[in-house]
Amino acid sequence: MPRSKPDTVTAVLARGRLGIPSVVFFVIAAAAPLTVIAGGATTGYAVTGVTGIPVSYLVVAAVLAMFAVGYVAMSRRIVNAGAFYTYVTHGLGRPAGVAAAMVALLAYNAMQIGLYGGFGAVLAQFLQSRYGWDTTWWLCALAAWAVVAVLGLLRIDLNGKVLAVMLVAECAVALVFDAVMLGHPASGTVAFDTLAPSHIFAAGIGAALVTAITGFVGFEGTVVFSEETKDPRRTVPRATYIAVVLTGLLYGLSAWAMSVATGPDSIVDAARADGTDLIFNLVSPHLGTSVVTIGRILFITSLFAALLSFHHTVARYLFALGRERVLPAALGRTSRRTGAPKIGSIIQSVVAVVVLVGYAAANADPIVHLFFWVTVTGGLGVLVLMTVTSAAVVSFFARIRHGEGPWRAVVAPLIATIALTAILLVTLDEFDTLLGVHPHSPLRWLFPAAYAIVALIGATWALILRAAKPDVYNAIGLGPESATASLRSPTTVRQPA
Amino acid sequence: MPAHNEPAPPRRPVRAIGTAAAVSPRIADEFFYMAHDDQTGRPRLFDTALASGLAAALLVELYYERRITFEHGKVEVLQRLPPKDWLQHLVLDQLIAQPQHTDTRTWLAFLATTAYEQVATRMWQVGLLQQQQIGRLWRQRTVYVPTDINTAAWSWARLSQQVRNYRQLDHFDIALAGLTLHTQLDTALLDGAPYSAHAHLRQLVNQSWLPLRDLLADLSSVIGAGVLSHRTS
Numbered sequence: 001m002p003r004s005k006p007d008t009v010t011a012v013l014a015r016g017r018l019g020i021p022s023v024v025f026f027v028i029a030a031a032a033p034l035t036v037i038a039g040g041a042t043t044g045y046a047v048t049g050v051t052g053i054p055v056s057y058l059v060v061a062a063v064l065a066m067f068a069v070g071y072v073a074m075s076r077r078i079v080n081a082g083a084f085y086t087y088v089t090h091g092l093g094r095p096a097g098v099a100a101a102m103v104a105l106l107a108y109n110a111m112q113i114g115l116y117g118g119f120g121a122v123l124a125q126f127l128q129s130r131y132g133w134d135t136t137w138w139l140c141a142l143a144a145w146a147v148v149a150v151l152g153l154l155r156i157d158l159n160g161k162v163l164a165v166m167l168v169a170e171c172a173v174a175l176v177f178d179a180v181m182l183g184h185p186a187s188g189t190v191a192f193d194t195l196a197p198s199h200i201f202a203a204g205i206g207a208a209l210v211t212a213i214t215g216f217v218g219f220e221g222t223v224v225f226s227e228e229t230k231d232p233r234r235t236v237p238r239a240t241y242i243a244v245v246l247t248g249l250l251y252g253l254s255a256w257a258m259s260v261a262t263g264p265d266s267i268v269d270a271a272r273a274d275g276t277d278l279i280f281n282l283v284s285p286h287l288g289t290s291v292v293t294i295g296r297i298l299f300i301t302s303l304f305a306a307l308l309s310f311h312h313t314v315a316r317y318l319f320a321l322g323r324e325r326v327l328p329a330a331l332g333r334t335s336r337r338t339g340a341p342k343i344g345s346i347i348q349s350v351v352a353v354v355v356l357v358g359y360a361a362a363n364a365d366p367i368v369h370l371f372f373w374v375t376v377t378g379g380l381g382v383l384v385l386m387t388v389t390s391a392a393v394v395s396f397f398a399r400i401r402h403g404e405g406p407w408r409a410v411v412a413p414l415i416a417t418i419a420l421t422a423i424l425l426v427t428l429d430e431f432d433t434l435l436g437v438h439p440h441s442p443l444r445w446l447f448p449a450a451y452a453i454v455a456l457i458g459a460t461w462a463l464i465l466r467a468a469k470p471d472v473y474n475a476i477g478l479g480p481e482s483a484t485a486s487l488r489s490p491t492t493v494r495q496p497a
Numbered sequence: 498m499p500a501h502n503e504p505a506p507p508r509r510p511v512r513a514i515g516t517a518a519a520v521s522p523r524i525a526d527e528f529f530y531m532a533h534d535d536q537t538g539r540p541r542l543f544d545t546a547l548a549s550g551l552a553a554a555l556l557v558e559l560y561y562e563r564r565i566t567f568e569h570g571k572v573e574v575l576q577r578l579p580p581k582d583w584l585q586h587l588v589l590d591q592l593i594a595q596p597q598h599t600d601t602r603t604w605l606a607f608l609a610t611t612a613y614e615q616v617a618t619r620m621w622q623v624g625l626l627q628q629q630q631i632g633r634l635w636r637q638r639t640v641y642v643p644t645d646i647n648t649a650a651w652s653w654a655r656l657s658q659q660v661r662n663y664r665q666l667d668h669f670d671i672a673l674a675g676l677t678l679h680t681q682l683d684t685a686l687l688d689g690a691p692y693s694a695h696a697h698l699r700q701l702v703n704q705s706w707l708p709l710r711d712l713l714a715d716l717s718s719v720i721g722a723g724v725l726s727h728r729t730s
Binding site: 010013227334480 | 540544546591604607679682717723724
């Protein structure tokens with residue numbers, strides 16, 4: 001609608017708003033591409049013994065793009081759109097919402113804490129091979145932990161420009177490595193075996209798919225920025241699709257390139273022998289030492305960026321739940337000077353250090369038992385969340401009056417729900433393959449059961465709140481907006497921006 | 498228990514009945530003082546909370562001047578007659594000039610971009626603050642420091658004492674109490690006080706006028722949303 005007078009308010013508030021590139025940088029940097037390529041994909045090959053990892057990344061990217069269609073459409077209509085449990089609350093009811101919140105807390109904590117294993121092991125190895133320093137993985141992990149704990153309390157995350165530089169460098173290094181690996185195939189010819197769609201129906205694919213999902217965790221964060229983008233209607237959807245497609249292609253390409261360089265038949269053995277060093281060992285005969293060293297350093301920095309990002313995610317989840325008073329109100333307070341969600345940040349750090357000390361004391365393997373097991377368990381939790389959220393999107397649009405076409409409101413979310421449910425069921429069925437344990441090992445049930453237990457606790461807590469504190473119950477899912485709930489019937493559904 | 502019937506303590510000394518408007522205390526000025534250290538002028542709050550709190554304080558001034566009110570998250574202009582104070586006048590003009598924006602949250606966000614400089618300038622003009630250059634050559638910047646520590650500390654001390662002694666507050670102090678509570682400055686204000694003092698503060702604010710509470714709820718959600726979407730720029 002054209003107006004004769006200039007709209008100063010809109011103009012002033014538009015200053016410093018984010019465009020598509022900034023949002024893409026923020027979320028891909030949280031997903032940490034080199035961590036996924038050098039750490040996730042290689043360990044995925046090694047632990048699961050499945051060769052279909054590359055095609056899994058592509059399949060998962062397609063499913064998540066489908067999921068994103070309904071997800072971003074709904075994000076414009078709800079408050080506190082940054083958190084999965086808000087969608088579940090609006091789509092499937094408050095008990096389901098609190099259950100989802102508990103699952104999310106466990107899943108993001110698992111992602112973050114698992115990454116310490118990767119960081120510690122990779123940094124210790126780097127210091128050993130380059131400077132001859134003898135350290136242990138847990139010493140490096142604890143050093144990272146201390147830095148993350150302090151930055152969390154100071155509310156410092158990585159600056160947008162730093163993230164952009166790191167991200168571009170990571171992608172460049174990954175592409176150079178891919179080109180080198182594809183230029184030196186094991187058998188002399190480039191083999192496409194690991195990209196064959198037939199892998200999707202092969203044994204162990206569930207393990208490969210959830211490994212792939214784990215690599216994408218973080219992309220859902222685009223909607224957090226919806227109120228701070230220049231044009232929420234376009235910026236957030238496009239940034240989300242770009243993030244999913246770019247990372248999907250990069251992961252798929254890199255995982256495939258590794259299998260070409262080793263030969264599709266020996267990728268699993270090579271990954272088991274070399275671990276997270278695989279990609280660097282494959283390219284180092286053909287590249288200068290400095291390029292490989294830069295790659296290793298970027299691998300470490302990308303792990304750190306992901307650690308810090310997931311730490312903030314957990315602290316903010318706790319803050320939002322504290323504001324709603326679903327969790328103790330003290331969690332909803334911030335540090336006066338820095339504005340950090342102080343108590344949430346401290347809780348996350350304490351949980352992390354307890355787990356780290358436990359792993360160090362038990363002398364467990366940091367890569368397999370901490371990095372891979374715990375992050376894929378986090379990935380499983382996020383898979384559960386995305387499946388439920390997708391169903392919530394369908395239910396939400398079925399119940400409100402809206403102007404979205406059937407593709408965004410019904411078809412895409414429904415396809416995503418079915419696909420995600422299928423992945424979830426196959427994953428649960430093959431969790432022993434994923435962990436690389438005996439089919440009768442209790443561990444295969446222990447990790448998934450943790451989510452069932454916290455979800456049950458969450459739903460029960462919601463029902464207790466309904467009986468004991470109806471005002472708190474009514475504000476579930478509103479996050480900081482819950483402050484307005486007692487005064488007005490809050491606008492849980494808002495007009496799309 | 499609250500001693501409702503005790504006589505109110507003497508008002509702040511700068512205010513004399515019948516003096517010109519320029520020296521009568523203004524809520525944003527007093528909140529500015531409360532949100533900064535009375536000696537060094539260092540902020541006691543993080544940026545978002547300080548800027549949003551000052552923006553809310555400016556809106557409260559207009560509410561107390563009966564120019565605007567707040568209902569269901571919207572600002573409504575009641576009377577277009579300009580207030581005497583230039584800053585109140587300016588803010589009211591902005592509200593009138595942009596009638597297409599009615600959400601309180603939008604106005605809080607908009608005013609927060611300029612509130613700090615505007616309030617500091619207004620206080621500097623009447624001698625409540627003085628400018629000081631600090632920092633080395635290459636990082637020099639201007640900060641505002643209170644000219645008189647006693648004036649600066651008065652609101653803080655008064656509010657703290659009143660709440661700790663479970664007294665009722667006048668309408669001016671209720672607004673300050675609300676801003677303090679919703680910017681989370683109350684932890685410092687009532688540092689070391691028993692839990693019941695915190696509860697008393699919350700009760701005082703929760704029993705105040707509906708429009709004021711409506712504004713404060715939006716202030717709270719603006720600050721909360723700022724915490725959730727924060728990134729280091």
